[in-house]
Amino acid sequence: MSDQPSEAGALTSAVAQLPRREPLLSVRGLTAGYNDVEVVHGIDLDVCAGEVVALLGPNGAGKTTTLSTIAGLLPRIGGDCTILGEVQPLNGKRKVVATALGLRARGLAYVPEDRALFFGLTARQHLKLAAARRDTDAIEAAVAPFPALRAILDRKAGLMSGGEQQMLAVARALAARPKVIMIDELSLGLAPIVVEQLLPLMRNICQDQGVGVLLVEQHVNAALSTADRAYVMVRGAISINASAAELLADSTALSNAYLGEA
Amino acid sequence: MTGLQGGAVIAALALGLVLSFRASNVINIAHAAVGMYSAYAFYGLRNYDVDSTERGGDLWLPILGAPSKVHILDRPTVAAALSIALLLAAFFGALLYVAVFRPLRNAPPLARVIASLGIFLYLTSTMSLRAKEIGSGAASLKLTSMLPSGVIKIGSAKIPTSAFVLSGFAVVAALLLALAFSYTRFGLATTATAEQEKGAILTGISPHRIGIFNWVLASLLGAGAVILIVGVSGVLVPTETSLLVVPALAAALLGGLDSFAVTTAAGLAIGMTQGSLVWFQLQSKSLPDWLPNNGLSQAVPVIAILVAITWRGSKLPNRAAMIESRLPESPTPRNPVAWSLVMATAAIVALLQLDAQWRLAIVVSTIAGFVGLASVVVTGYVGQISLAQYAFAGVAAFATVKLTKQGLSFPVAPFLAIAITIAIGLLLGLPAVRVRGMTLAVATIAAAVAIEQLVFNSPSLAGLGAIPRPEIFGIDLGFSATGDENFRAAFGIFAVILFVLATLAVANLRRSPTGLRWLAVRGNERAAAAAGIDVTQTKLSAFAVCAALAGTGGALLAYQSPALSAQQFMVVGALAVLALCFLGGIASISGALVAGLLASGGILTQLQGGNTGNASNYQFAISGLMLIAVAILYPDGVVAAVRHSVAKLRRMSTA
Numbered sequence: 015m016s017d018q019p020s021e022a023g024a025l026t027s028a029v030a031q032l033p034r035r036e037p038l039l040s041v042r043g044l045t046a047g048y049n050d051v052e053v054v055h056g057i058d059l060d061v062c063a064g065e066v067v068a069l070l071g072p073n074g075a076g077k078t079t080t081l082s083t084i085a086g087l088l089p090r091i092g093g094d095c096t097i098l099g100e101v102q103p104l105n106g107k108r109k110v111v112a113t114a115l116g117l118r119a120r121g122l123a124y125v126p127e128d129r130a131l132f133f134g135l136t137a138r139q140h141l142k143l144a145a146a147r148r149d150t151d152a153i154e155a156a157v158a159p160f161p162a163l164r165a166i167l168d169r170k171a172g173l174m175s176g177g178e179q180q181m182l183a184v185a186r187a188l189a190a191r192p193k194v195i196m197i198d199e200l201s202l203g204l205a206p207i208v209v210e211q212l213l214p215l216m217r218n219i220c221q222d223q224g225v226g227v228l229l230v231e232q233h234v235n236a237a238l239s240t241a242d243r244a245y246v247m248v249r250g251a252i253s254i255n256a257s258a259a260e261l262l263a264d265s266t267a268l269s270n271a272y273l274g275e276a
Numbered sequence: 277m278t279g280l281q282g283g284a285v286i287a288a289l290a291l292g293l294v295l296s297f298r299a300s301n302v303i304n305i306a307h308a309a310v311g312m313y314s315a316y317a318f319y320g321l322r323n324y325d326v327d328s329t330e331r332g333g334d335l336w337l338p339i340l341g342a343p344s345k346v347h348i349l350d351r352p353t354v355a356a357a358l359s360i361a362l363l364l365a366a367f368f369g370a371l372l373y374v375a376v377f378r379p380l381r382n383a384p385p386l387a388r389v390i391a392s393l394g395i396f397l398y399l400t401s402t403m404s405l406r407a408k409e410i411g412s413g414a415a416s417l418k419l420t421s422m423l424p425s426g427v428i429k430i431g432s433a434k435i436p437t438s439a440f441v442l443s444g445f446a447v448v449a450a451l452l453l454a455l456a457f458s459y460t461r462f463g464l465a466t467t468a469t470a471e472q473e474k475g476a477i478l479t480g481i482s483p484h485r486i487g488i489f490n491w492v493l494a495s496l497l498g499a500g501a502v503i504l505i506v507g508v509s510g511v512l513v514p515t516e517t518s519l520l521v522v523p524a525l526a527a528a529l530l531g532g533l534d535s536f537a538v539t540t541a542a543g544l545a546i547g548m549t550q551g552s553l554v555w556f557q558l559q560s561k562s563l564p565d566w567l568p569n570n571g572l573s574q575a576v577p578v579i580a581i582l583v584a585i586t587w588r589g590s591k592l593p594n595r596a597a598m599i600e601s602r603l604p605e606s607p608t609p610r611n612p613v614a615w616s617l618v619m620a621t622a623a624i625v626a627l628l629q630l631d632a633q634w635r636l637a638i639v640v641s642t643i644a645g646f647v648g649l650a651s652v653v654v655t656g657y658v659g660q661i662s663l664a665q666y667a668f669a670g671v672a673a674f675a676t677v678k679l680t681k682q683g684l685s686f687p688v689a690p691f692l693a694i695a696i697t698i699a700i701g702l703l704l705g706l707p708a709v710r711v712r713g714m715t716l717a718v719a720t721i722a723a724a725v726a727i728e729q730l731v732f733n734s735p736s737l738a739g740l741g742a743i744p745r746p747e748i749f750g751i752d753l754g755f756s757a758t759g760d761e762n763f764r765a766a767f768g769i770f771a772v773i774l775f776v777l778a779t780l781a782v783a784n785l786r787r788s789p790t791g792l793r794w795l796a797v798r799g800n801e802r803a804a805a806a807a808g809i810d811v812t813q814t815k816l817s818a819f820a821v822c823a824a825l826a827g828t829g830g831a832l833l834a835y836q837s838p839a840l841s842a843q844q845f846m847v848v849g850a851l852a853v854l855a856l857c858f859l860g861g862i863a864s865i866s867g868a869l870v871a872g873l874l875a876s877g878g879i880l881t882q883l884q885g886g887n888t889g890n891a892s893n894y895q896f897a898i899s900g901l902m903l904i905a906v907a908i909l910y911p912d913g914v915v916a917a918v919r920h921s922v923a924k925l926r927r928m929s930t931a
Contacts, residue, residue, distance in 0.1 A: 130475035
């Protein structure tokens with residue numbers, strides 16, 4: 015199952031001709047899962063500075079598992095993971111917290127699917143905790159892309175709407191001034207109109223601050239119109255690796271992958 | 277106003293409870309037990325007369341198998357002894373967090389309650405052993421107060437200076453904590469970590485560091501408070517001192533386990549209410565005779581708290597209190613009839629063949645089995661952590677005796693007694709309708725202590741003596757007899773048959789629609805309510821069954837013991853039974869069987885060669901350790917783990 019389907023070969027070769035930069039995040043042959051039950055079977059993935067990469071795929075493909083594993087929250091089963099130039103050693107179950115904290119300190123931010131906000135704390139308190147101690151304008155920088163959030167900085171997260179919560183989750187990630195941001199299901203539970211606003215915002219953040227963004231998305235078209243490149247994951251393996259424009263143009267490859275015919 | 281200093285200690289202990297709860301969502305029932313140990317450490321070190329040549333400086337250790345004390349230094353000063361004692365308390369706080377509660381942070385609340393009960397049992401039992409070594413009376417530790425001994429007059433009231441110093445200690449601590457938690461990064465980080473650990477990590481907060489720091493702080497506060505109050509009150513008894521946690525729990529609950537200010541105020545208020553009630557009871561001539569000394573002062577605040585938390589709680593858990601995913605496995609009983617027949621035959625053959633001590637042991641085990649069965653129903657099947665099972669047994673036992681003395685005969689008196697117990701059970705089930713998890717555990721402990729203080733210690737129940745022998749269809753079911761005939765088999769067989777019937781009834785209930793409703797409520801109250809289950813009625817039915825089972829055990833106990841005493845029904849016993857059930861699998865009948873077999877004075881004790889002086893202390897200490905280990909390693913209980921391995925082996929052999 016870990017073999018890549020041959021139909022995707024043409025698309026993959028097109029990407030190979032893209033100018034190569036040193037990736038911020040580089041994963042080779044990553045296997046991941048839960049308690050030795052392998053869910054992700056050896057995937058390769060790169061994210062460079064200043065690009066938005068979408069990770070697409072049907073439910074159960076292993077997208078969230080991939081992100082959690084890269085973030086260090088899940089112990090990796092195998093494969094190599096180079097993050098911001100540093101090769102990550104395999105982390106056991108006991109070292110999960112230390113690994114995740116270490117990666118975050120180096121500049122890897124992760125916004126999980128459930129957003130993991132503190133409902134009892136205000137937005138300002140979230141950002142204060144997330145920012146480095148001496149970084150006095152981190153809060154300002156974090157909310158700059160979200161004027162709507164700036165207006166409700168002293169509201170508790172539990173009282174915010176879904177879209178506001180998602181903005182806060184992203185702002186909290188930004189407050190640490192990361193170099194790579196991974197966002198799981200930015201649009202989960204949000205109205206389409208909010209999604210249409212949030213995705214371009216990620217594009218701006220990526221361009222303005224030169225960070226690399228890895229997005230997991232269900233709204234395929236919205237994600238592809240924002241992203242530079244996309245990986246499509248099916249049953250724990252990458253089945254398509256192509257530029258967003260190519261995928262938008264050739265929707266059959268994508269629907270085949272989603273419908274399991276690839 | 278003797279209550280002020282008591283209130284100050286309650287407040288200081290409660291602050292520690294709030295801290296450890298905020299840091300790791302654990303209501304640490306062993307909080308005052310750690311303080312109790314620190315007090316032993318401190319007063320052990322200081323145990324010398326300044327004018328004599330005694331050298332003191334002995335550090336008592338709560339470690340089974342290690343020497344009970346080590347000599348550290350000669351004639352330590354207060355400062356030296358206090359530093360050592362507080363250092364130990366800090367170490368204990370960190371150890372409890374790192375070794376026990378950190379690994380259990382995602383475990384179901386039951387496992388966390390069990391672990392803290394394990395620590396409580398272990399510390400109180402090992403220190404009870406040490407207390408026996410130290411001796412009582414003149415030989416006991418010198419408990420001298422470090423606080424000024426004068427009296428301050430305000431108007432006509434005289435208030436001891438120590439009360440002022442102690443309450444100052446509590447208020448300043450509360451103030452500092454409140455400030456730190458609202459204004460510092462550390463406070464915010466603690467609040468954040470308690471709510472969402474993954475979020476904390478993603479925010480760059482190390483949950484380990486936050487947890488250790490809070491637990492150390494909590495331990496230091498608790499140790500300081502207990503050391504100070506022990507000096508003033510001159511009372512240091514392992515179990516009694518550790519149970520100081522009960523009013524502190526009450527104060528912490530009134531503060532919502534969150535507010536330092538409200539907690540401190542509640543602690544002081546509880547202490548003062550207790551103080552004035554003691555005074556009131558001494559003065560008042562119009563109170564009924566049956567009220568035990570101090571009964572009102574111990575029980576009334578607790579009752580007030582029960583009412584308060586019940587009123588504050590909500591019928592269904594809110595979204596933030598979503599149910600933990602993992603619950604102890606509750607297998608459907610298979611072939612209960614066959615199992616019961618085997619069990620009953622074995623027990624009856626043993627009763628007929630073995631000697632008197634064995635017959636006693638089997639009866640003790642059977643009665644403990646009833647209490648275990650009660651725990652399995654209410655805690656295992658319905659997920660309501662109740663620690664009032666021994667209180668239920670006590671109510672039934674005392675009611676049986678009292679009713680018999682009023683002239684009722686054998687089958688009527690116990691039946692009526694059990695009916696009364698069911699009514700009390702329904703009453704105690706009321707908090708469960710509105711609070712859950714650890715809060716409910718605390719509410720039931722409080723209720724059990726209230727019943728113990730207000731009812732079991734009542735002078736009108738003291739010295740009632742034995743009751744007439746039970747007799748049915750002309751068969752003498754009495755327990756006592758003379759000589760080798762004592763502990764008659766007839767009573768044992770009667771008890772075993774009742775137990776088997778109860779087991780079958782529980783097995784059937786578990787398989788009936790009622791049992792399915794129980795499991796549904798245990799799994800997710802909101803989902804159960806959405807599926808049309810009356811959650812209130814379901815919980816109350818479980819409490820009624822629980823009270824009936826424990827009550828049957830209690831009624832048997834009334835006929836078994838020559839004279840009842842409050843000690844037989846102390847809350848510590850309920851902790852031990854719940855613990856043993858947990859070993860055997862709290863959500864299956866095997867839990868009750870294990871609880872019966874391993875109960876103190878039961879079959880296991882007899883196998884080890886009978887009950888000798890310290891045996892029960894050792895047994896409690898070891899079951900405490902086992903509890904902690906089992907809670908961490910097998911949150912489903914040992915029997916479930918064994919069952920899993922067997923199933924796995926079977927699959928492998930068939931494959």
